[in-house]
Amino acid sequence: MSAGVRPARRYTESTNAAWLFLAPALVLIGVFFFLPVAAALLLSLTDFDIYAVAASENTRFVGMHNYVQLLKTPLFWSSLKNTFYFALVGGPLTIAVSLGTALLVNARLVRWRSFFRTIYFTPFVTTLVAVAIVWRYLYHTRYGLLNYALGALGIAPIDWLGDPHWAMPAIILMAVWKNFGYNMLIFIAGLQSIPDELYDAANVDGAGPVRQFVNVTLPMLGPTLLFVGVITMIGYFQLFAEPYVMTQGGPLRSTTSVVLYMYEEGFRWWRMGYAAAIAFVLFIVILLATLVQFRLQRQRT
Amino acid sequence: MKRALLYAALILGAFISLFPMLWMISASLMPTGEASTYPPRVLPSHVTFEHYQALFTRLNLGRYLFNSALISLVVTIISGAVNSMAGYAFAKLRFRGRDTLFRVLSAGLVLPVQVAMLPLFLLMKQLGLINSYWGVIIPGLASIFGIFLIRQYAQAIPDDMLDAARIDGASEMRIYRSVVLPGIVPILATLAIWTFLATWNDFMWPLIVLSDESHYTLPVALANLVGEHVQDTELMMAGSVLTIIPVLLVFLFLQRYYIQGVMAGSVKG
Numbered sequence: 001m002s003a004g005v006r007p008a009r010r011y012t013e014s015t016n017a018a019w020l021f022l023a024p025a026l027v028l029i030g031v032f033f034f035l036p037v038a039a040a041l042l043l044s045l046t047d048f049d050i051y052a053v054a055a056s057e058n059t060r061f062v063g064m065h066n067y068v069q070l071l072k073t074p075l076f077w078s079s080l081k082n083t084f085y086f087a088l089v090g091g092p093l094t095i096a097v098s099l100g101t102a103l104l105v106n107a108r109l110v111r112w113r114s115f116f117r118t119i120y121f122t123p124f125v126t127t128l129v130a131v132a133i134v135w136r137y138l139y140h141t142r143y144g145l146l147n148y149a150l151g152a153l154g155i156a157p158i159d160w161l162g163d164p165h166w167a168m169p170a171i172i173l174m175a176v177w178k179n180f181g182y183n184m185l186i187f188i189a190g191l192q193s194i195p196d197e198l199y200d201a202a203n204v205d206g207a208g209p210v211r212q213f214v215n216v217t218l219p220m221l222g223p224t225l226l227f228v229g230v231i232t233m234i235g236y237f238q239l240f241a242e243p244y245v246m247t248q249g250g251p252l253r254s255t256t257s258v259v260l261y262m263y264e265e266g267f268r269w270w271r272m273g274y275a276a277a278i279a280f281v282l283f284i285v286i287l288l289a290t291l292v293q294f295r296l297q298r299q300r301t
Numbered sequence: 302m303k304r305a306l307l308y309a310a311l312i313l314g315a316f317i318s319l320f321p322m323l324w325m326i327s328a329s330l331m332p333t334g335e336a337s338t339y340p341p342r343v344l345p346s347h348v349t350f351e352h353y354q355a356l357f358t359r360l361n362l363g364r365y366l367f368n369s370a371l372i373s374l375v376v377t378i379i380s381g382a383v384n385s386m387a388g389y390a391f392a393k394l395r396f397r398g399r400d401t402l403f404r405v406l407s408a409g410l411v412l413p414v415q416v417a418m419l420p421l422f423l424l425m426k427q428l429g430l431i432n433s434y435w436g437v438i439i440p441g442l443a444s445i446f447g448i449f450l451i452r453q454y455a456q457a458i459p460d461d462m463l464d465a466a467r468i469d470g471a472s473e474m475r476i477y478r479s480v481v482l483p484g485i486v487p488i489l490a491t492l493a494i495w496t497f498l499a500t501w502n503d504f505m506w507p508l509i510v511l512s513d514e515s516h517y518t519l520p521v522a523l524a525n526l527v528g529e530h531v532q533d534t535e536l537m538m539a540g541s542v543l544t545i546i547p548v549l550l551v552f553l554f555l556q557r558y559y560i561q562g563v564m565a566g567s568v569k570g
Contacts, residue, residue: 014396016473018399020473021394021473021477022387024382024383024387025386025387028383032439033445035420035424036419036420037420039420040416040419104311104314109303109307116311120315121556121560122322126502126545126548126549127548128520129502129504129521129524130325130545131322131545133523133527133540134322134325135321137534137538143336143337144341145343177317182563185560185563234411238415240415244504245527263509267422267509272423279416279418279419280416282416283413283416286411286413
């Protein structure tokens with residue numbers, strides 16, 4: 001084996017091997033993800049509907065018509081508003097609870113950390129549809145344990161899922177309970193990577209716990225906060241199963257999210273061209289929300 | 302004093318985290334009607350398994366349990382192979398266009414899956430896979446996130462080890478099987494648990510692609526059931542228990558791999 005030949009031989013061999021190793025993943029992701037996404041863009045420019053589902057000749061190119069139509073539909077705007085409500089209130093609330101529990105679990109005085117960590121993480125792994133049904137009963141106006149507990153504190157019964165003002169807060173509360181554990185783990189990992197010397201130095205300077213949190217913990221968690229903020233926001237803009245199971249988008253459409261609206265238009269009424277336009281608006285909203293967070297993070301540093 | 306307050310807060314948090322699931326189990330064991338009384342009951346007056354029995358005899362829940370288990374296992378096993386091969390190739394093999402290709406793939410992470418669902422449904426219809434197990438399984442067989450995770454971990458495999466195997470005349474497939482795979486077992490375990498849980502819990506795509514009851518997964522069956530049986534609180538709670546218990550067991554037994562993996566993956570990401 002001469003030194004001059006070996007690298008070249010190895011290069012082509014490893015190139016061929018690379019493509020063989022990549023092929024299954026690339027084909028699957030290409031055909032079943034990227035291709036449909038591209039097709040969705042085209043679909044959103046057509047009037048593809050239930051007649052086209054039967055025979056695709058019944059489709060016409062309609063340009064931006066679906067998007068124009070969308071902007072004129074009040075239900076689209078309210079679904080957008082509901083989704084923003086859920087993401088902009090539920091997202092920060094989830095992150096706050098996650099950070100709070102991470103600090104609690106990570107406190108130096110605490111033993112059995114991994115025990116509490118596991119318990120707090122449990123709601124995250126449960127099946128959303130099943131726990132949404134459980135919460136539906138806990139929220140029951142008359143027989144639900146939540147109103148009963150509030151009653152003990154002298155608070156009158158709330159019609160959680162039947163009152164348009166309370167339905168979204170109820171869904172947010174459940175989502176916070178379900179999701180905070182995941183972010184908590186990431187925050188704990190972030191907290192553990194902060195060097196102890198920084199706290200020691202702050203102690204020497206006479207900084208109390210609050211100032212240590214503001215001056216040491218928060219700045220050091222910057223990248224973690226960005227990561228958590230982005231993935232939480234992306235997930236929350238895709239709200240679907242909670243309203244589908246708990247409220248069917250009601251009462252008075254107060255919990256109809258963009259994805260639920262897309263599902264109804266696309267798969268209940270088979271107005272697929274129109275639904276594809278809804279999906280693309282969702283994509284743009286998520287993209288903008290992600291960019292805004294990166295921009296905010298850059299300003300802070 | 303400070304320590305007592307800390308523990309009080311921790312225990313309160315633990316109570317809130319577990320309470321809905323504890324109540325679910327308790328209510329599933331109550332005689333019919335007992336979960337809808339005022340004042341609400343926390344524990345059953347006497348324990349009954351009639352609702353579980355009804356689920357398996359009258360409501361065909363065994364079938365959905367089987368469907369969910371089958372789909373989740375197949376997706377977990379095949380996607381483990383597909384994602385680990387691709388992740389390894391991106392991490393360790395040199396070929397033209399590697400970085401560009403990886404960047405294109407990563408850009409896909411910001412695309413919400415719902416955007417793909419409408420054309421994907423039409424594609425599946427063309428392929429005759431609507432209302433079949435494969436219709437649910439195929440879109441889950443490769444994941445950008447999974448490739449990402451594996452690539453990050455596989456980068457730590459020393460090149461010397463791979464080169465040594467090559468000089469010994471091992472084929473690339475052999476190297477993947479006997480050097481790479483053993484080296485990435487921890488992240489593979491994390492990814493497998495993650496995939497299993499995500500597939501088991503998935504709702505929207507199975508709801509779309511499965512129209513006939515015989516292929517329903519548990520979440521789809523449960524959402525369907527609550528439409529007809531919303532008054533049967535105890536029955537619905539038994540159904541929820543059966544849906545959640547398998548994932549809970551997987552999580553509790555394997556949590557060490559899972560939690561460490563989630564924490565490790567995030568810090569680097």
